[in-house]
């Protein structure tokens with residue numbers, strides 16, 4: 001018996017250190033009486049099984065077998081003696097037996113050792129594989145739970161432990177018991193033996209694993225490796241009916257796939273060989289009548305296993321979960337270790353079903369963002385996308401669908417798409433708002449007289465919305481120039497947005513005031529008259545005047561400037577004779593300056609000129625042409641303009657990629673008119689498809705415009721523009737001469753605006769820049785306009801009423817029926833006090849509850865209507 005085997009007989013110890021230790025270690029034979037007892041009670045095999053599992057600690061043995069031993073009638077002393085004997089006995093009785101690792105995985109020894117069973121030298125590396133292979137395949141263990149049904153005991157795939165029919169399964173001592181030869185049959189079945197060891201290797205770690213289903217309790221092992229019921233043991237030997245029942249349910253461990261190899265008795269090798277041979281035949285004979293596939297495969301199918309269990313198993317395997325629980329179940333079965341896919345031996349129909357199910361589950365897992373959260377989602381559930389649906393398909397879909405309906409991938413909606421998708425909604429809101437604005441807003445300007453020329457004038461011009469913008473982009477007009485009796489000075493930008501949830505549309509109505517605002521219907525002549533004519537006149541008088549176009553690309557800068565250039569030339573020639581003016585035309589591309597008057601566009605250096613008042617820069621060698629007629633002047637300007645660098649952009653088919661500076665000098669007076677058509681401001685999105693060079697160009701344009709804005713800010717507050725501000729860009733260097741003469745300089749900035757909703761962000765940026773320039777130059781005046789407009793448009797809240805307004809309201813409300821209340825109120829009774837009156841107060845004031853209630857309601861109504869008209 002294994003317990004009594006001496007250590008000298010051990011062929012392969014656990015580790016090298018143990019090898020040394022065990023070679024000199026003698027294990028005492030246990031008490032023969034005890035040995036007999038164990039054998040009589042069928043416990044000797046159990047002990048050996050435990051030994052092979054590496055369970056050698058007395059405490060563990062006691063835990064695992066104490067019940068059986070006690071029931072077998074062993075005294076405590078005997079049990080302890082037995083435990084000591086087991087502990088001293090070699091843990092491994094076979095060279096094939098794997099070693100139990102600290103985590104309970106059995107593996108072959110790490111040192112190169114000749115394996116007696118197969119004669120193969122196992123290298124350390126191979127032993128690592130052996131460790132991996134030794135990871136328990138739980139299927140047989142689970143299958144063992146069904147071992148009580150001998151008729152349907154399945155064969156395990158991949159030649160794993162074969163069920164041995166009881167007819168061949170007489171108890172035999174294993175060939176790997178120390179000192180005993182390994183039978184040829186065992187050698188032949190080395191694989192099986194390995195697998196069996198593998199199977200048995202799973203129990204010890206689970207004993208210690210806290211997460212184990214059974215909490216690692218001893219009965220698990222007792223049941224997982226039931227003692228073989230010797231044929232010689234009659235049921236009457238059981239101490240109790242319950243015990244008898246338990247034992248009846250036990251079968252020869254060798255009939256249970258996954259149970260440890262049983263000891264062979266000397267001379268049983270032949271039988272064993274027969275047994276294996278028979279078992280192989282049996283396996284071949286019953287390829288599909290298996291239960292273990294069921295329990296082995298299902299856990300891999302995760303959430304779908306219950307269905308499958310019910311669907312598949314019409315036999316006792318249907319009780320798998322219950323049995324699993326009863327047995328403690330050891331490790332959860334996993335598929336894919338040490339055997340072929342169980343499906344390979346399954347009925348075709350079942351295989352198909354499982355495959356379909358697996359596929360479905362895989363799909364579910366993919367679509368499930370997190371396996372952890374089983375809670376139902378409050379947001380709209382992810383919709384299943386067909387193969388044809390890509391991001392572009394979703395974009396198209398999103399366009400036609402209200403954003404409030406389950407937005408799939410909200411990040412795919414950009415502002416402009418949402419605007420276009422909800423065009424009608426926004427247009428209606430805009431029209432409603434515009435209808436509320438009174439058509440006659442007082443204006444200081446009458447439209448015919450030129451405004452008083454301030455150093456910096458800021459104008460805004462809206463260009464028309466083009467039909468292709470409406471057709472292609474479903475765009476709509478979001479710029480509204482507020483009509484006025486005289487000339488418009490305000491406009492509203494309706495910024496159509498969605499709240500952060502991307503479901504709630506909203507419109508921000510942003511008002512801006514300028515020296516003059518031109519609607520899309522304004523004619524070029526009108527613009528010239530208001531914005532440039534005064535500056536032309538000032539230049540003629542010897543001043544330095546500058547007209548500067550500023551705005552996003554495609555908003556109409558060049559369109560407006562062309563008209564101004566032509567009309568200015570006409571004006572100047574009308575009053576002046578020949579050779580009285582000169583025209584130079586240069587363009588700035590980044591920091592480089594080119595002469596547009598010369599066909600080959602020579603590059604010009606910017607030369608610094610030092611003057612007493614300020615330093616400035618001039619393009620050295622720029623050609624100055626002296627036109628002899630208006631026509632000639634216009635032709636010169638036209639030719640130069642055509643030489644200007646342009647290219648196709650997202651926003652403009654003929655976008656100017658440079659700043660164009662046309663300087664007209666008045667030779668007699670020394671005056672100068674500088675017409676600057678800036679390159680369009682670009683946002684990152686506009687240049688997204690540009691080449692690297694073009695993107696660099698765009699960056700330079702924006703940088704120079706920023707420098708220009710800085711200079712204008714100094715100018716608008718009548719501060720001296722510092723040199724560093726001028727030197728920041730080529731544009732400001734060239735404009736230094738005009739802008740630095742504070743006393744004599746005039747600057748008109750025309751902000752050109754595109755009205756399309758998709759250009760809202762550009763337009764807003766331009767408006768903000770323009771408004772900032774202007775407000776600083778004229779302090780509170782523009783604010784007053786804004787306030788007066790808001791006062792006219794929005795009723796002040798009763799809370800803000802002065803005592804005079806309170807009395808006035810009381811005298812007039814409801815046709816004066818509350819005029820008498822005025823007398824009851826103190827003269828200083830403010831709106832703040834009025835809104836605090838309760839209904840009871842009102843009743844007391846009015847002398848009757850009915851009147852009091854009416855007054856109270858009228859007041860509330862006034863408050864409500866005022867709230868509604870607030871911006």
Ligand SMILES: Nc1ncnc2c1ncn2[C@@H]1O[C@H](COP(=O)(O)OP(=O)(O)OP(=O)(O)O)[C@@H](O)[C@H]1O
Pocket residue numbers: 462463464520551552553554555556557558559560652654655656657678679680681752
């Ligand atoms: N007030 C307007 N009335 C009619 N058409 C206009 C008006 N303003 C601009 N346009 C047209 O819009 C288009 C773009 O105008 P323009 O080239 O002047 O833009 P831009 O601001 O100079 O652009 P960029 O900065 O890219 O050069 C042109 O076809 C122009 O004719």
